[in-house]
Amino acid sequence: MSRSLFIIGIILNFMFFIVSQPxxxxxxxxxxxxxxxxxxxxxxxLQNLTVSISPDSVTASPGDTIxxxxxxxxxxxxxxxxxxxxxxxxxxxxxxxxxxxxxxxxNPPIEKEFSFTLPVYLPPLTYExxxxxxxxxxKSEDNIKLKINTNKIPGFEVLVGVxxxxxxxxxxxxxx
Numbered sequence: 001m002s003r004s005l006f007i008i009g010i011i012l013n014f015m016f017f018i019v020s021q022p023x024x025x026x027x028x029x030x031x032x033x034x035x036x037x038x039x040x041x042x043x044x045x046l047q048n049l050t051v052s053i054s055p056d057s058v059t060a061s062p063g064d065t066i067x068x069x070x071x072x073x074x075x076x077x078x079x080x081x082x083x084x085x086x087x088x089x090x091x092x093x094x095x096x097x098x099x100x101x102x103x104x105x106x107n108p109p110i111e112k113e114f115s116f117t118l119p120v121y122l123p124p125l126t127y128e129x130x131x132x133x134x135x136x137x138x139k140s141e142d143n144i145k146l147k148i149n150t151n152k153i154p155g156f157e158v159l160v161g162v163x164x165x166x167x168x169x170x171x172x173x174x175x176x
Contacts, residue, residue, distance in 0.1 A: 048075040049083075049140040051133045057145040058129075063120040068144070072133055073109035080106040083135035087116060089146065091127040105135060124150040 052071045060066050072083070085100040100114055127146040132139055 044076060044079045046074060046076075046079050046081065046136040046138055049133060049135060049138045050074070051131060051140040051142050053131050053142045053144050055144065057147065059147040059149060060118055061149045062118055062122045065115050065117045066146070068114050068116065068131065070112050070114060070131065070133070071109055072103075072105065072112065072140075074105060074135070077108055080104075081135055083133050085114070086132045086134075088130045088132065089122075089127045090130070091125040094123075094125075094127075103133075118146075118148070122148050124148045 050073045054069045054071075058066050058068075070085070081104075083103050083105050085103060086097055087100060088095065088097045090096075096119075098116070100116065103110075103112055125148055127148065128143050129146040130141055130143040132141045134140075
């Protein structure tokens, strides 16, 4: 009798052990997951961002649309995210920034073409057009020369001539 109670006790202990184990549901065609617990929650941080623009220079008139090709690369290569793109025009004390459409960065390097319509009020000067790409607080920039012609500014030559004439008369008046 003691021997049968001993065997029943072993069987009950074994059954209790099996019942107390956690049940893990898996599909028939899934492989076991050997990733560490924190691997799925680890974020990839952008470390480096570079941009280059082509062409190097553009000649246009106020109101024209210019096309720029941006080549963007970054590290680490498996980082994905969004980037803001800004163009800043500056010349002779004039400086104005314009926001371009946001772009998605994945599978580097990427090439993206942007069209930008120049403001109609731009005076005919040679500008530095700086393109700034920013993602996760990291900025990269490149610039081109942007020459604005006078052929679409009606009466600009007359206006410059009148201003030059008035300036000349003012200088002559001071000398006499």
